[in-house]
Amino acid sequence: MDSKGYLDMDLLRFSTAGSVDDGKSTLIGRLLYDSKSIFEDQMEAVTKASQRRGEEGVNLALLTDGLKAEREQGITIDVAYRYFSTPKRKFIIADTPGHIQYTRNMVTGASTSQLALVLVDARKGMIEQSRRHLFIASLLRIPHIVVCINKMDLVDFKEERFEEIKEQFEDFTSKLQTQDISYLPMSALLGDNVVSRSKNMVWYEGPTLMYLLENIHISSDWNRIDVRFPVQHVIRPNTDEFHDYRGYAGRVGGGVLKPGDEIMVLPSGFTSSITSIDTFDGPVKEAYAPMSVTVRIDDDIDISRGDMIIRPNNVPKVGQDIDLMICWLGRQKLTPRGKYALKHTTADVRCVIKEIRYKLNINTLHRMEEAKDIGMNDIARIQIRTTKPLFYDTYRRNRITGSVILIDEGTNETVAAGMII
Amino acid sequence: MISYNLSHLKELEAEGIYVIREVAAQFENPVLMFSGGKDSITMLHLARKAFYPAKLPFPLLHVDTGHNFPETIAFRDELMKKLGLRLIVGHVQDSINQGTAVEEKGVNASRIRLQTTTLLEALEKNQFDAALGGARRDEEKARAKERFFSHRDDFGQWDPKNQRPELWNIFNGRKRMGEHFRVFPLSNWTEMDIWQYILHEKIDIPSLYFSHTRSCVVRNGIILYKSDVLPEIEGEEVKDMEVRFRTIGDMTSTGASLSDADTLEKIIDEVAATRMTERGGRADDKRSETSMEDRKKEGYF
Numbered sequence: 001m002d003s004k005g006y007l008d009m010d011l012l013r014f015s016t017a018g019s020v021d022d023g024k025s026t027l028i029g030r031l032l033y034d035s036k037s038i039f040e041d042q043m044e045a046v047t048k049a050s051q052r053r054g055e056e057g058v059n060l061a062l063l064t065d066g067l068k069a070e071r072e073q074g075i076t077i078d079v080a081y082r083y084f085s086t087p088k089r090k091f092i093i094a095d096t097p098g099h100i101q102y103t104r105n106m107v108t109g110a111s112t113s114q115l116a117l118v119l120v121d122a123r124k125g126m127i128e129q130s131r132r133h134l135f136i137a138s139l140l141r142i143p144h145i146v147v148c149i150n151k152m153d154l155v156d157f158k159e160e161r162f163e164e165i166k167e168q169f170e171d172f173t174s175k176l177q178t179q180d181i182s183y184l185p186m187s188a189l190l191g192d193n194v195v196s197r198s199k200n201m202v203w204y205e206g207p208t209l210m211y212l213l214e215n216i217h218i219s220s221d222w223n224r225i226d227v228r229f230p231v232q233h234v235i236r237p238n239t240d241e242f243h244d245y246r247g248y249a250g251r252v253g254g255g256v257l258k259p260g261d262e263i264m265v266l267p268s269g270f271t272s273s274i275t276s277i278d279t280f281d282g283p284v285k286e287a288y289a290p291m292s293v294t295v296r297i298d299d300d301i302d303i304s305r306g307d308m309i310i311r312p313n314n315v316p317k318v319g320q321d322i323d324l325m326i327c328w329l330g331r332q333k334l335t336p337r338g339k340y341a342l343k344h345t346t347a348d349v350r351c352v353i354k355e356i357r358y359k360l361n362i363n364t365l366h367r368m369e370e371a372k373d374i375g376m377n378d379i380a381r382i383q384i385r386t387t388k389p390l391f392y393d394t395y396r397r398n399r400i401t402g403s404v405i406l407i408d409e410g411t412n413e414t415v416a417a418g419m420i421i
Numbered sequence: 422m423i424s425y426n427l428s429h430l431k432e433l434e435a436e437g438i439y440v441i442r443e444v445a446a447q448f449e450n451p452v453l454m455f456s457g458g459k460d461s462i463t464m465l466h467l468a469r470k471a472f473y474p475a476k477l478p479f480p481l482l483h484v485d486t487g488h489n490f491p492e493t494i495a496f497r498d499e500l501m502k503k504l505g506l507r508l509i510v511g512h513v514q515d516s517i518n519q520g521t522a523v524e525e526k527g528v529n530a531s532r533i534r535l536q537t538t539t540l541l542e543a544l545e546k547n548q549f550d551a552a553l554g555g556a557r558r559d560e561e562k563a564r565a566k567e568r569f570f571s572h573r574d575d576f577g578q579w580d581p582k583n584q585r586p587e588l589w590n591i592f593n594g595r596k597r598m599g600e601h602f603r604v605f606p607l608s609n610w611t612e613m614d615i616w617q618y619i620l621h622e623k624i625d626i627p628s629l630y631f632s633h634t635r636s637c638v639v640r641n642g643i644i645l646y647k648s649d650v651l652p653e654i655e656g657e658e659v660k661d662m663e664v665r666f667r668t669i670g671d672m673t674s675t676g677a678s679l680s681d682a683d684t685l686e687k688i689i690d691e692v693a694a695t696r697m698t699e700r701g702g703r704a705d706d707k708r709s710e711t712s713m714e715d716r717k718k719e720g721y722f
Contacts, residue, residue: 006617011429078584080565081558083611090429092609104586111588219426233442237475245474251439251590256425280470288425292438292471305446329586343591346446403589412595417588 005087012218014115015094015142017106017133022119023150027188028082028095031210034195037084079109088214098129103136103362103377107327107417110140111403114221115213118147122155122185126168128363134169135362138176139325139379139419141399143221145173145181146212153187157200175365177396180216184209222289223398227255227263228316229309230345230401235294247278247294248303253345253400254393255311257287257295264312265303266391271312272299289400306347308391316391316401321354323383323421325395326374330408330415334374334382340415341407342386345400350387350409357381381421395419430618437467437606439590440569441553444604445471445478447594448551451604452544455481455508457493458669459626460555462500463615464607466624468553469504480507482552484540486532487514488650488671496627511543530652531674541577544601551594551602559611569608575599612667613692620685629666632683637662643676667692 016024032038082093094109096102110116116137120130130147137145147169155161162185173181184193185204192198195210207215232250261274277287278294287293295309303309310316328334334353342351359371360379367381374380395402406416427435441464444451453468455461468477483497501508513535516522521542522535544552558565568584570592585593594602607615619626636647638657645651647659651673664677665688682688 006613007428007430007621009429010426011432078566078581081609082565083559083609085611085613090611090614108586108588112590222425224425232439233446233472235472235475239474239476242474249442249471251435278473280473286425290432290435290439291427292435292442294473341595343593345591399589403591405588405591405593407593407595412593412597414585414588414593417586 009085009088009090010218011090011092012115012213012216013092013094013113014117014213015096015106015109015113015137016117016119017096017098017109017136022098022121023188024095024098024119027117027119027148027150027194028093030188030191030194031091031093032082032084034191034210035084035086037082079105086210086214091213098133100129100132100362101377103132103379104327104329104417106133106136107140107329110136110142111417113140113142114218115144115146115216116142117209118145120147120149120165122149122151122161122165125165126172130169131172132362134173134176134178135365138173138178139327141395141419142178143180143218144216145178146209147181147183148188148209149183149185150188152185152192152198152201153190157185157192157198159201159203162201162204182206182212184212223254223393223400224288225255226314226316226393226398226401227257227261227309227311228253228345228393228398228401229257229295230347231303231305231307231309232346233305234303245296246300247296248309249292249294250309250346251292252287252289254289254398255314257293257309258285259283262312263297263309264315265301266308266310266316266318267389268301268303268307270299270301272297272301274298306345308345310391316393318389318391320386320389321383322351322386322390322392323357323381324404324418325379325381325421326406326416326418328374328376328378328380328416330413331376332408332411332415333376334380334416336372339409341409342384342404343407344390344392344404347388347390349390351384351406353382354385355383357383392420394421430614430621433607433610433614434467434470434618436590436609437464438471440592440604440606441468441471443592443594444551444553447592448602450547450549451479451551451553452482452509452547452549453477453479453553454540454555455483455497456555456669457483457489457497457627458555459615459619459630460557460607460610462624462626463610463618464553464555466622467606477506479553480509482509482511482540482543482547482549484511484536484543485513486536486539486671487512488532488648488673490627490629490646490648490669490672492627492629493669496625500625509543509547511539513539515539516542527652532671533674537577544577549601550596551604553604553606555607556605557610557612557615558608567605567608569605570594571603571605572596573601573603577601579603613689616685616689616692620689627669629669630688632663632665632680632687634661634663635677636660637664637677644678645674645676646672648672 080095096106096109118133166183186193193208231248235247259274264271276283276296339352342349356372358367358369393401402420404418408415516539522538568587637644638647665680682691
């Protein structure tokens with residue numbers, strides 16, 4: 001094993017969504033199997049479990065469906081995380097269920113993904129579920145979408161069928177705001193266009209799925225323009241060696257920080273400059289997302305968790321009246337005018353729901369302005385007012401400074417995922 | 422144009438540091454669970470990075486089953502001395518003596534289940550509200566569904582069907598009195614990531630991980646060290662074998678593998694070529710299809 005090569009690999013997080021019969025488990029099984037990420041004892045356990053259930057062949061879904069309830073009911077309930085790597089990249093798959101009652105799990109899986117795989121059965125073409133997956137991917141601003149038109153073997157590998165389905169999708173995706181969508185004809189079962197090129201579809205000149213996954217350009221998915229450094233923790237050693245040391249620890253949320261940069265601290269508005277950016281391994285010349293570093297500044301200013309370090313010439317929005325698209329995750333319905341705890345970067349505040357603008361039918365994208373009843377899995381646009389100002393960007397501009405969660409103060413459950421408009 | 426690109430190991434490191442700092446910020450009395458195995462050693466390394474140049478803002482907790490390898494305990498004590506860390510040890514033997522845990526009988530007796538009792542007792546006695554653990558999602562299928570911040574009720578139990586959704590990198594550590602969290606900063610690491618990181622960062626690990634000769638028995642295809650605490654089976658052949666351990670647990674249930682890998686580079690080659698998962702040699706996982714899920718529900722980490 002080449003250890004130097006291993007240190008050069010980068011990381012791609014992608015999500016899949018799908019139901020039992022569209023070949024999702026077969027595809028994941030194949031990616032894991034072909035990259036040698038399934039082990040003999042796992043295969044043996046899955047084979048045994050399949051036999052016990054009286055199933056023909058090996059049910060690869062048993063590899064990913066780890067919970068007792070999932071295995072009993074034969075469905076994916078929760079998000080499962082799977083790992084594989086090739087010499088070029090390491091991959092994290094957030095494998096999520098596709099059914100509407102698990103929209104919240106899809107949203108969860110999508111929130112950390114850079115790429116979404118949408119699977120379609122070539123016999124069925126675009127169905128309601130495909131529209132839902134595409135919509136959630138675009139709502140959560142997953143930068144890259146790959147539509148896998150699967151089971152091409154069952155439509156005689158016909159180019160016309162592929163083109164027909166592609167057109168169905170393009171009609172729909174023109175209403176969405178995702179920039180990068182690829183279409184790929186494949187047979188996950190036979191392996192066509194998964195890792196190796198299909199001999200059955202010579203008319204297709206595009207890349208295989210594995211080539212796409214390995215080569216899609218991802219470093220530009222982070223915001224490198226607007227400096228945003230939410231302060232997570234203050235480091236004060238109080239030792240003889242580091243007597244006056246005071247550093248602000250956090251994970252870069254956007255832009256590039258360098259020693260010598262003029263900075264401003266929110267909410268105080270004080271300005272200063274960066275004296276050094278520290279890590280355990282020594283100071284660094286620059287820090288960018290998603291690095292975890294410790295920033296020291298020139299002046300003795302009172303800074304604590306929840307504050308944000310920015311550049312004076314590039315200030316985020318500061319405000320208390322905030323418009324959100326939310327996905328409701330809680331079992332109890334949203335309480336109109338209700339009060340919730342809110343987390344945004346490292347800040348904790350409270351908020352009140354001021355207005356429910358509309359609920360979205362996620363199959364048709366129709367806005368239901370009369371519908372004020374927001375329950376689990378619903379997508380809605382709302383306006384809130386926070387107890388203290390947030391320093392934020394729109395979710396479109398920055399996924400880190402543009403996202404919030406709402407928490408029920410009675411149960412402490414996370415009840416909504418919010419994207420700032 | 423300069424390319425700002427983090428390697429995947431650097432990204433995992435940054436994620437782990439972020440999670441550990443979040444624990445220090447969100448909880449009043451956290452603790453880091455240290456077993457002396459490679460994962461908790463790696464987690465400790467990340468924790469030192471997270472607060473540098475300050476000291477760790479929380480102590481370490483080791484649940485000693487009394488069946489630990491002596492090498493693990495010696496390694497642990499030396500590391501604590503070298504780094505000047507505060508260690509709390511919870512003894513399974515104490516739980517047995519006071520009657521809160523009951524020793525299993527027979528040749529397959531193990532103290533794995535009993536650890537849960539001792540762990541929960543130690544958390545309660547010290548009033549810890551968050552326990553950092555080195556578990557990884559790629560280890561086991563029930564762990565694949567774990568959150569970074571895993572909520573436990575006042576009995577320490579995990580309710581897999583009722584987990585809080587975890588979005589972006591916003592972690593919800595709110596809880597009621599008596600409840601606590603298990604937090605897993607290495608969730609997204611694989612076994613290979615751990616080894617490559619240990620090599621790259623030159624992290625010390627116990628000698629058990631490297632190939633050595635020891636007296637062993639083979640039971641149900643699993644190679645076990647014939648220690649004093651392993652129940653005897655009459656007529657069983659004990660022989661010297663060249664082995665190493667891929668994971669470190671109890672002497673009674675951790676299987677060794679035949680190996681001549683005596684350097685980190687050789688271990689990495691071996692891990693890359695192997696066709697068995699690392700927990701494949703853990704008798705504790707083989708008790709049933711869902712033994713890990715069952716143990717986790719009871720409060721295991």
